[in-house]
Amino acid sequence: MKKFAALLLAVVMTLSCAVAASAEDAKTSMNVCIASEPDTLDPALNSAVDGATMIAHLFTGLSTWAQDENGALEIIPACATELPAAVINEDGTATYTYTLVDGLKWSDGQDLTAKDFEYAWKRASSTELGADYGYMFEVVKGYPDELAVEATDDKTLVVTLNNDVSYWNELLAFPSFLPVREDVVANEAWATDPATYVSNGAYSMTKWEHNSVITLTKNDNYFLADTIKMDEINFYLSDDENNMLANYQNGDWVMIDSVPNAEIDALKAQYPDEFVVGSQMGTYYVSWNVNANILPEGCELTGEEAEKAEEEIRFAIGLLFDRNYIVTEIGKAGQQPASSFVALGMTDADGKTQFYENAGPSDEYAGYWNVSEDAYEANWESAIETLKKYYTFDEATGMFTNFPTIEYLYNTNDGHKLIGEYLQSVVSGVGITMNLVNQEWNTFLNTRKNGDYTVARNGWLADYNDPISFLDMWVSASGNNDSQFGKGEHADLKMFNMDLTPYGVDVKVENGTWAETYDAAITAVKTCGDKDARYAMMHAAEDLLMSTGAITPLYYYTDIYMVKSNVKGFFANPLGYKYFMYCTVE
Amino acid sequence: MSSKMLFYVLKRVLLALLTIWIVITVTFFVMHAVPGGPFVGEKAISKEAQAALEAKYGLDKPLMTQYVTYLRDIVTRFDFGPSLKQRGRQVVAIIADGMKTSARLGVIAALIATVTGIVLGAVAAIRRNTVLDKVIMVITTAFVSMPSFIMGTLLLIIFSVHLGLLPANGAAQGGLILPVITLSLYPMSYITRLTRSSMLDVLGQDYIRTARAKGVSRAKIIFGHAMKNSLIPVITYVGPMLAYIVTGSMVVEQIFAVPGIGRQFISSIINRDYTMIMGTTIILASLIVIMNLVSDILYKIVDPRIEFE
Numbered sequence: 001m002k003k004f005a006a007l008l009l010a011v012v013m014t015l016s017c018a019v020a021a022s023a024e025d026a027k028t029s030m031n032v033c034i035a036s037e038p039d040t041l042d043p044a045l046n047s048a049v050d051g052a053t054m055i056a057h058l059f060t061g062l063s064t065w066a067q068d069e070n071g072a073l074e075i076i077p078a079c080a081t082e083l084p085a086a087v088i089n090e091d092g093t094a095t096y097t098y099t100l101v102d103g104l105k106w107s108d109g110q111d112l113t114a115k116d117f118e119y120a121w122k123r124a125s126s127t128e129l130g131a132d133y134g135y136m137f138e139v140v141k142g143y144p145d146e147l148a149v150e151a152t153d154d155k156t157l158v159v160t161l162n163n164d165v166s167y168w169n170e171l172l173a174f175p176s177f178l179p180v181r182e183d184v185v186a187n188e189a190w191a192t193d194p195a196t197y198v199s200n201g202a203y204s205m206t207k208w209e210h211n212s213v214i215t216l217t218k219n220d221n222y223f224l225a226d227t228i229k230m231d232e233i234n235f236y237l238s239d240d241e242n243n244m245l246a247n248y249q250n251g252d253w254v255m256i257d258s259v260p261n262a263e264i265d266a267l268k269a270q271y272p273d274e275f276v277v278g279s280q281m282g283t284y285y286v287s288w289n290v291n292a293n294i295l296p297e298g299c300e301l302t303g304e305e306a307e308k309a310e311e312e313i314r315f316a317i318g319l320l321f322d323r324n325y326i327v328t329e330i331g332k333a334g335q336q337p338a339s340s341f342v343a344l345g346m347t348d349a350d351g352k353t354q355f356y357e358n359a360g361p362s363d364e365y366a367g368y369w370n371v372s373e374d375a376y377e378a379n380w381e382s383a384i385e386t387l388k389k390y391y392t393f394d395e396a397t398g399m400f401t402n403f404p405t406i407e408y409l410y411n412t413n414d415g416h417k418l419i420g421e422y423l424q425s426v427v428s429g430v431g432i433t434m435n436l437v438n439q440e441w442n443t444f445l446n447t448r449k450n451g452d453y454t455v456a457r458n459g460w461l462a463d464y465n466d467p468i469s470f471l472d473m474w475v476s477a478s479g480n481n482d483s484q485f486g487k488g489e490h491a492d493l494k495m496f497n498m499d500l501t502p503y504g505v506d507v508k509v510e511n512g513t514w515a516e517t518y519d520a521a522i523t524a525v526k527t528c529g530d531k532d533a534r535y536a537m538m539h540a541a542e543d544l545l546m547s548t549g550a551i552t553p554l555y556y557y558t559d560i561y562m563v564k565s566n567v568k569g570f571f572a573n574p575l576g577y578k579y580f581m582y583c584t585v586e
Numbered sequence: 587m588s589s590k591m592l593f594y595v596l597k598r599v600l601l602a603l604l605t606i607w608i609v610i611t612v613t614f615f616v617m618h619a620v621p622g623g624p625f626v627g628e629k630a631i632s633k634e635a636q637a638a639l640e641a642k643y644g645l646d647k648p649l650m651t652q653y654v655t656y657l658r659d660i661v662t663r664f665d666f667g668p669s670l671k672q673r674g675r676q677v678v679a680i681i682a683d684g685m686k687t688s689a690r691l692g693v694i695a696a697l698i699a700t701v702t703g704i705v706l707g708a709v710a711a712i713r714r715n716t717v718l719d720k721v722i723m724v725i726t727t728a729f730v731s732m733p734s735f736i737m738g739t740l741l742l743i744i745f746s747v748h749l750g751l752l753p754a755n756g757a758a759q760g761g762l763i764l765p766v767i768t769l770s771l772y773p774m775s776y777i778t779r780l781t782r783s784s785m786l787d788v789l790g791q792d793y794i795r796t797a798r799a800k801g802v803s804r805a806k807i808i809f810g811h812a813m814k815n816s817l818i819p820v821i822t823y824v825g826p827m828l829a830y831i832v833t834g835s836m837v838v839e840q841i842f843a844v845p846g847i848g849r850q851f852i853s854s855i856i857n858r859d860y861t862m863i864m865g866t867t868i869i870l871a872s873l874i875v876i877m878n879l880v881s882d883i884l885y886k887i888v889d890p891r892i893e894f895e
Contacts, residue, residue: 036853037672040672042673042674047629127632127634127635127638128638129638130625130631130636130638130639131635132631134635135632144634144635189674191674192672192674192675210680210684211683211684211846212845213757236755236757236843237757237845238755238843240843242739243742243755243840243841246742246743246754247843250753250754251750252755253755442621442622442856442858443620443622445626445627446622446623446626447621449630479630479631479632480629
């Protein structure tokens with residue numbers, strides 16, 4: 001019996017030691033869900049926000065996003081010792097020279113050198129790779145296949161841009177600019193398997209059960225490993241919002257990146273501290289095809305005159321919509337009514353004022369029309385007056401009688417449908433028949449890009465804080481030019497004006513084509529080294545764009561997500577990337 | 587196996603191959619006829635980059651050439667090609683990953699459905715017109731008429747959100763319990779009803795009456811004579827059911843975030859991931875064809891009177 005008691009005591013003591021030890025070793029870990037299986041976690045190939053979030057935990061570039069002590073977001077040097085200003089060369093190009101910090105290593109322990117950056121950038125921008133975001137290197141001299149970037153030694157990276165751009169430091173934190181190692185990516189399947197996934201950031205990938213979960217574990221080879229608080233992050237992969245919510249509500253997941261639309265009101269009330277409306281640099285808008293005819297039958301206007309009339313008509317119809325109603329009754333997620341195409345969150349030349357606040361013709365309101373609730377009636381009346389110039393108006397019924405039937409195209413989705421139905425109800429109130437047509441996503445993209453539509457739902461999210469990311473998509477040759485500016489018949493119209501001489505650029509065109517005016521302005525912006533002049537020209541470009549009436553902004557996007565109130569140290573950047581590495585769960 | 591049966595099986599296998607070939611051909615050409623493509627995204631890539639990608643994956647070649655190459659690769663090397671969207675991954679590997687989960691889910695659900703269905707059906711038939719029979723019928727009627735997305739959501743809300751007993755996520759420990767239940771309720775109810783009516787039919791037959799008149803025990807009548815014959819319609823149902831459960835659990839996979847093949851199938855179509863569409867279609871079609879074949883052969887084994895044509 002004594003023997004037994006001794007044995008028992010020994011067992012208990014061993015066990016308690018083990019328990020104490022395991023308590024000390026306890027790793028911090030969190031379960032989150034931002035989206036379903038990412039298409040790729042190769043930093044160069046990724047084009048999705050969820051992929052970018054995971055990549056931001058796996059890789060670190062020359063610069064990175066961080067939160068200062070006041071909670072404000074900033075871009076700080078990471079792999080580079082500092083982010084120096086450019087040296088402007090005689091030909092106007094700008095050269096940046098970076099020194100890498102000491103002791104940079106890959107997650108497999110190998111040294112990381114400037115050569116890895118050079119290789120990664122050349123790969124990411126190459127035509128051969130065909131990355132969605134290859135164009136992010138457009139600002140670099142020699143884009144796409146002769147990129148002017150060189151590792152002059154193991155620690156020094158020299159890159160030359162066509163001209164200095166203010167958002168360059170931000171680009172350095174963008175996934176496309178993250179380093180990858182040549183021998184690693186030589187294996188085309190490298191980014192699909194933890195065994196071959198070599199990264200240089202705060203975490204390394206330790207598990208990827210496809211379509212199920214990706215586990216990131218703190219990377220001990222990371223040069224800033226001391227600053228990383230969370231030891232392990234499990235990214236669960238699901239895109240079913242109801243399922244995400246169920247997992248959040250039963251406590252399995254502490255952060256989910258989207259919620260069912262129908263639940264927004266209830267969740268706001270039920271979880272006031274956990275339901276977050278974050279900012280996002282993007283605009284939800286309606287795009288018109290400039291080559292589609294919307295004049296009444298029998299109208300004798302042709303060519304430039306017809307297009308002038310259509311510009312007025314489209315702009316007027318845009319004024320009929322009550323954006324405050326859309327955001328409060330349909331969007332319900334804190335969106336801001338829009339009065340410009342360049343979104344809220346984009347700053348002007350001073351880096352502080354909102355670009356949209358300085359946009360538009362009037363000092364009394366921001367943007368191209370007064371979007372306040374009080375102004376809605378006046379907007380409506382002016383719109384009706386404009387439309388009366390071109391269409392027959394029946395005073396008795398308050399209806400236009402000869403507006404041709406048009407179609408509103410949207411991709412199959414409940415939210416887009418609700419907005420479509422609202423727009424439809426508004427225009428039908430003045431006698432305009434607008435039929436709703438929905439298409440499945442990929443078909444929709446194709447139809448819209450090819451210009452086989454009259455009016456379509458549209459949206460744009462910026463990739464960096466510079467208005468050019470909203471404006472360069474409308475040049476004639478752009479693949480995102482859904483409105484077909486400068487294409488088809490529109491290419492021949494000589495009716496646009498652009499005067500850039502006040503900004504030191506030799507462009508002064510009256511009654512020119514879209515290519516001679518808008519395209520020229522965008523080219524001037526991209527090659528301009530003077531900040532103030534550059535922003536002024538971007539305002540001029542947006543003025544021309546908005547005067548076509550072909551872009552009807554409805555609201556500026558927000559980013560809604562839920563995060564448990566006991567999670568501290570979490571932040572999101574304006575591109576929608578979420579950062580979990582500094583989190584603690586109390 | 588008789589030579590007649592062998593010949594029949596051979597004939598059916600050839601027919602199955604023909605069916606699959608037709609499925610491949612139709613899917614291939616319809617898929618390419620649908621607007622859009624794998625490299626179309628919200629943000630457009632340059633024409634040069636698009637061309638480089640198309641060349642890389644052979645999409646720049648004439649459609650007929652692509653078709654012939656595709657068939658050749660499947661037949662000679664069982665090579666379904668790389669996924670166009672999930673870059674760096676092979677279609678075979680993606681499907682194998684998804685099938686592992688879907689098959690596990692499906693086989694367990696099918697087993698539960700078949701065993702419980704037969705037992706409940708037999709009990710209901712033997713205890714015909716009793717309270718037990720009526721209860722079983724009411725419940726199974728409810729389950730047959732309730733679509734799986736409602737049943738799944740209901741179970742999710744009750745057991746996962748409110749009671750917190752089971753995870754809402756198919757990847758977690760015990761995460762397949764709710765999906766298995768959701769998936770098995772419909773076929774279980776169907777089999778119950780099938781077994782009941784067929785059992786009632788058999789119990790009314792002359793040979794059962796004869797056996798009873800000769801004093802054979804009740805248990806022996808049911809298990810020795812009635813059961814086997816009343817299972818024939820169930821068997822015809824079970825084969826295709828297995829195929830549908832394994833392949834057609836898309837809704838359930840979505841509700842419970844189960845990493846199965848059903849979700850892959852849908853997303854491949856949305857993404858125009860051509861090779862994935864083909865791969866999943868071929869696998870799903872083959873499964874259905876094979877299961878039908880198996881159930882036809884079982885049919886013969888259970889009932890030797892059935893002649894193969």
